[in-house]
Amino acid sequence: MFGFVGLIFLVIGLIHLYLWKRLIHDPLRRGALHRLGGIAAVLLALLIPATLIGTRTGYAKWLAWPGYVWLALMFYLLVILGALEIPRLLAALWIRARAEQTSAAAAELEVGTPTPRSAADVEVGTPTRVVSAPTAGVGAPTGKVSTQAETTTEAAHGTATANPPHTGTTTGAHNGTATASPASTGTAAEAHNGTTTAAGAHNGTTTASPASTGTTAEARDGTTTANPPRTSTTAQADESNTPTNPPGIDRRLLLARGAAIFAGLTAAGITGYGVKTATGGPRLDRVQLPLAKLPPAMDGTRLAVVSDIHLGPLTGVAHTQRIVDLINSVDADIVCVVGDLVDGSVAELGKSAAPLAGIKSRRGAYFVTGNHEYYSGFQEWVVEVERLGVRPLRNERLEIDGLDLAGVNDLGGADVGDAPDFERALGDRDPARPVVLMAHQPVAAREAAPYGVDLQVSGHTHGGQMVPFNLLVRLQQPVVSGFGEVDGVPVYVTNGAGFWGPPVRVGAPPQVSVIDLRAP
Numbered sequence: 001m002f003g004f005v006g007l008i009f010l011v012i013g014l015i016h017l018y019l020w021k022r023l024i025h026d027p028l029r030r031g032a033l034h035r036l037g038g039i040a041a042v043l044l045a046l047l048i049p050a051t052l053i054g055t056r057t058g059y060a061k062w063l064a065w066p067g068y069v070w071l072a073l074m075f076y077l078l079v080i081l082g083a084l085e086i087p088r089l090l091a092a093l094w095i096r097a098r099a100e101q102t103s104a105a106a107a108e109l110e111v112g113t114p115t116p117r118s119a120a121d122v123e124v125g126t127p128t129r130v131v132s133a134p135t136a137g138v139g140a141p142t143g144k145v146s147t148q149a150e151t152t153t154e155a156a157h158g159t160a161t162a163n164p165p166h167t168g169t170t171t172g173a174h175n176g177t178a179t180a181s182p183a184s185t186g187t188a189a190e191a192h193n194g195t196t197t198a199a200g201a202h203n204g205t206t207t208a209s210p211a212s213t214g215t216t217a218e219a220r221d222g223t224t225t226a227n228p229p230r231t232s233t234t235a236q237a238d239e240s241n242t243p244t245n246p247p248g249i250d251r252r253l254l255l256a257r258g259a260a261i262f263a264g265l266t267a268a269g270i271t272g273y274g275v276k277t278a279t280g281g282p283r284l285d286r287v288q289l290p291l292a293k294l295p296p297a298m299d300g301t302r303l304a305v306v307s308d309i310h311l312g313p314l315t316g317v318a319h320t321q322r323i324v325d326l327i328n329s330v331d332a333d334i335v336c337v338v339g340d341l342v343d344g345s346v347a348e349l350g351k352s353a354a355p356l357a358g359i360k361s362r363r364g365a366y367f368v369t370g371n372h373e374y375y376s377g378f379q380e381w382v383v384e385v386e387r388l389g390v391r392p393l394r395n396e397r398l399e400i401d402g403l404d405l406a407g408v409n410d411l412g413g414a415d416v417g418d419a420p421d422f423e424r425a426l427g428d429r430d431p432a433r434p435v436v437l438m439a440h441q442p443v444a445a446r447e448a449a450p451y452g453v454d455l456q457v458s459g460h461t462h463g464g465q466m467v468p469f470n471l472l473v474r475l476q477q478p479v480v481s482g483f484g485e486v487d488g489v490p491v492y493v494t495n496g497a498g499f500w501g502p503p504v505r506v507g508a509p510p511q512v513s514v515i516d517l518r519a520p
Helices: 001-027 031-055 061-112 249-279 317-328 346-358 371-375 379-385 411-416 420-426 442-451 469-473
Strands: 152-154 158-161 172-173 176-180 197-198 283-290 300-306 333-337 365-368 396-400 403-407 437-439 455-458 482-486 489-492 509-519
Touching: 001 031, 031 061, 061 176, 061 249, 152 197, 152 317, 172 371, 172 442, 283 420, 300 317, 317 346, 317 509, 333 455, 346 379, 365 403, 371 379, 371 411, 371 469, 396 469, 420 437, 420 442, 442 455, 455 509
Parallel strands: 176 197, 283 509, 300 333, 333 365, 403 437, 437 455, 455 489
Antiparallel strands: 152 158, 300 509, 396 403, 482 489
């Protein structure tokens, strides 16, 4: 028992850890809001066991609404975020690919962009287009001065100089000295057999002005000195086109926030719709079922089948009265109440059950226990239900005008010494007569099959109550809602008129079922 409870607590904790990561940690930056979200996640994780224990013991019934509504909201957040994991992964892979492409493009731009050609890159004797202007600056007595950005000046003796992009001035001389203005940025000065000076250097040396950024000075027969690493202008690429932040971070944050907002709004919308459906009135589900052995005199016999009313902390006398009024509106011959009537003691819920005394039918109203009666003091409820005029069928059978009506205790009664007894209920009957079996769980039909049951009416599943939970219910019950067949036994399962736990129904509205039995 303690191991099972511990497992439940562990599962609840892991679910809330996942929700915290996806709804708080991923979309929010560190700060006050992030811390508050973490505290809220812990409190909500504690709310669920507190609600289950408090409502069961009766000490904290006020937790029922916030606790059970959060349980439903948690379920849908988990389902929606889980469904988003695959598109989220694909989007993350796409963002990573884009980031890698951006990095590769930046690296290619850094290395592969055409740069001004140096003297060594130019073939000797290549024709040169020179724009001449009077010499400006210091230290250039002879030569040509280019006044156009990105102009290449080549000397007559087969060498060339190239100025840096856009902002430099290049001064070239045949056999003399080339000087670049100290004020220039990105300036190169070259000479064939003499001295190249950047920003005021004179004899046999090439220097780069400390004031210039991104400047390179070269000489064929001298020495070359480059200034410290570039900080603004380079000969390869314009740094204004290079990202300064790691690519993809903003996109990942946007993706996380978008997923969190979508999941939150969708889960809230579904839960709100489910609350409205569950707390509204049940609907009528009408079906006609043929019984091969039904005598003609019984043709059209009408059964009103209701289950899982679940009187409890979130329901009251109005809930029961609404169900009774709906049953009375169908003019039933037989009323079958197939278990899970209550979630609490007679002392707690006796007033809520009182309207059952008003059920009207031609041939009576009948009751079998469900698993929740065994959590709520089944002995006293058997007595109370009979006092209200609804007859319990406890592993027994009645003959009603050519039709046998049988009832068995719920399978859960085996744990408390009140197990179903199919032999007692069905073993000695006349096989020529049709029999309708009341059994809370659809799976009971497997044990009823050897007795030739013509129809079993059941509840227990709530129709799944909250889609897609119905998929899990199907793993345990052979029929979840409506008509089916189990080991040759026709089984009809009603969704139930109430709810258990969360006051939420999605895809399985509350219902009272009306079955018209037809003779062949």
